[in-house]
Amino acid sequence: MKISPTLGVLMSLSAVGPLALTGCATPAPPEKVSSAPVQLASAGARPAADADVEAALGDPQRCAALAGRQIAGTAVSEARYYAVGEPMKPLNLPNRVEFCMVTFVAKPTPASSIRIEVWLPNTWNRKFVGVGGGGFSGSYAVSSIALTPAVSQGYAAVVTDAGHDTSDDAAWALGQPEKIADYGYRSNHIAAELGKAVSQAYYGAGVEKAYFKGCSNGGRDALMLAQRYPADYDAIVVGAPANRFTDLMSSFAQYGQMVEALPAIEALAPKLAMVREAVLARCDDRDGLKDGLIAEPEKCDFDPGAVACADGQTENCLTAPELALVRTIYRGVYTPDGRQIMPGLSPGSEYEWTNWVAGAKAGGLGMGREFFRNMVYSDPTWSFGRFDIARDSAAAQARAGSDLDAVDTDLRPFLRRGGKILFHHGWDDAAIPPASTIGYFEAASRSAGGLADTSMRLFMMPGVAHCSDGKGPDYVDFLGTLDTWVETAKAPDRLVAAKHQNRLSIYTGQTPTVVQTRPLCAWPRSASYSGSGSGDEEASFVCR
Incomplete structure (x- = not known):
């Protein structure tokens, strides 16, 4: 049965700008080459020395050499190097940056078959990003959309098919409890382990910071990781989470x-x-x-x-x-x-x-x-x-x-490690009620106590539909915001959302045409018009 619109491509498009049985051995702690990331880092990164750049570069030969190699107990099934300009599916947009695409098939149980795709940019910022799925997840239909912006900024990035091939229905789950577990929580944990391990193998340097981001089911993915595997990621973006899934x-x-x-x-x-x-x-x-x-x-x-x-x-x-x-x-x-x-x-x-x-x-x-x-x-x-x-x-x-269900509101194991959580939800969401996210955020904040002030933020987005689109400004660089928060330890209290006329520019590398901006205020505050200035410019609003 076809589900229209799916919660797959829609959620992954917006998500960029998101368990004991793993089937893979946990990689040894990476040996750090240097504490400084390389030149192509995102917001908040420090300049890198020449030796750091050399240690974090990739190339076609090194990429090809990964094919068939055992990484953290799982064989690399494919390793392919992409040059700038090559068309990337599903939209056949030209690739913006050189990278090595590494594919795994993880089998934590006899019934499991989890495809995991890791993109390793030619020049790496020593940071790693996991991207969540949407709806019933499945397939690789969204990988070039979901990973391109992060990889073009120098992040290594990973996506998974959650253990099945289709996102249009859930027939794959019929009589398959292990596949439901793979979808529910296991696949993203295994992807984090393999993604970090292959980054170490490819660059000869360890991951310094790891972030996860997703919206809808991807937001559920993010909370599931924080609740079950608090050591997998340093910070997460949780968009319109389907965490109360059942x-x-x-x-x-x-x-x-x-x-x-x-x-x-x-x-x-x-x-x-x-x-x-x-x-x-x-x-x-x-x-x-x-x-x-x-x-x-x-x-x-x-x-x-x-x-x-x-x-x-x-x-x-x-x-x-x-x-x-x-x-x-x-x-x-x-x-x-x-x-x-x-x-x-x-x-x-x-x-x-x-x-x-x-x-x-x-x-x-x-x-x-x-x-x-x-x-x-x-x-x-x-x-x-x-x-x-x-x-x-x-x-x-x-x-x-x-x-x-990712409903545990005690996030202290994640927060005590220094973890940061940035929640966002569009007020015009017609798939997942905004009040559900507000309720979870407030309950988790109470459980966290004083940790919430420095480690958790929620931004409600007026006029924004399910993860993106709608009547209001829907684009925020949540990954850049999260990275700056981690690097500076300064929690964001006001963000700027933009509405783009040519939205695909985010993925093609062209300069976006901004037609409207609006501030987003950390909950429970909201933006009010100041009484003067254009209603299409964020400077005309104040957080109250």
């Missing part, structure tokens, strides 16, 4: 059941545009500027009953079944006894609902169906008509939660 799938199934019960789901899309206009009329200008972006949706008191149909009406208003669905989407999904499964979506996000939760081909509904069919009930015929929120959400947690 609850999220249960909410998708609940919405799917309601959507299938509507007399005409295709009639809802234009009505949702009408609903959003009513939301904007109520809440748009509360940050001091009427611009189509709601800065604090959690404070918007819009009642969808204001656009309900009167008796006999069906046009330009919400019928009773449509109103019930819209109210549920705003309120969130609950069991009959009042237990919340997932919080609701934010006012202002309605233009994205048909893509994820309120359309005949909504991607979230497809994921929910695939999840229950293949990971919970092992029944390819399972349908939304059989869904019971209390019974089936409990079954989902019992049967898949231990592998898929």
Whole structure:
């Protein structure tokens, strides 16, 4: 079954700018050549001496010599050197930097087959980046998109297929508990071990700093690493995390059941545009500027009953079944006894609902169906008509939660090592409720105590949809921000988000055309218009 839009390419595109059984031996601590990174480092790096540059250079011969070599107990299945200008799949964009691509197939269990791809730039900054997946992950369709920006800045980088070949469905999980574990937590840990080990082997120098970044399922990947393997990475970017995975799938199934019960789901899309206009009329200008972006949706008191149909009406208003669905989407999904499964979506996000939760081909509904069919009930015929929120959400947690849910809020083992965590979430996200991330961040901050002040930040992004796109500025150099934070020990409190006219420029190396900027303020603050200056320029806003 095809899921459209997938949570794969979309999430990996935005993610760049993201367990005891490993199947590989843990590499010995790397011997450091020097404490200084090389010239092509990212923000915050120090200048390098000539000897450091020489120690951290790659070349075609050295790359080819890796083929067939055993690295941390796993053989290199392919090693290929890419020159500048070679087309890279899936978009066939010209490669921007020389690098060595190394591929592994890790088999931590007899049922496992985890493909891992490591890109090693010709000139290395002695830093390493892991990139998370999206949706059900799978395949290498996103690697050139996800890894190119990091590698072009001098980072070695790794991506994994999470142990299966397809991202469009979850049939690979049917009767395969070990593959579910590979997807849930094991693959990224093995990728970190192999990626660091092959970097050491290729450059003759050890990784000095390791970062991980991902959004959606990639954000879940990041939290899973911090919770289970706090020594794998020094800092992580957690975007719109699907960390309450089983609850999220249960909410998708609940919405799917309601959507299938509507007399005409295709009639809802234009009505949702009408609903959003009513939301904007109520809440748009509360940050001091009427611009189509709601800065604090959690404070918007819009009642969808204001656009309900009167008796006999069906046009330009919400019928009773449509109103019930819209109210549920705003309120969130609950069991009959009042237990919340997932919080609701934010006012202002309605233009994205048909893509994820309120359309005949909504991607979230497809994921929910695939999840229950293949990971919970092992029944390819399972349908939304059989869904019971209390019974089936409990079954989902019992049967898949231990592998898929990254909900432990005690991150102190990671933070005490000096770990940093940068959370971000778009307010217009219609796939994963922003309130879910806020709730996790606040709970984790309470558990961390004083460590939270220096080690954790959350940035909410007005007008940004699921990980990217939407009405507002959606691009931030989260990797550069994280690197500067680690290098300087100064936690960020204000970031600048940009909206690009030519978005693919981020991946092609061309200069992006910025059409709007807006500050992002560390939670719980938000940006308000200062009263003067252009509403398209971040300097016109203050964090309050």
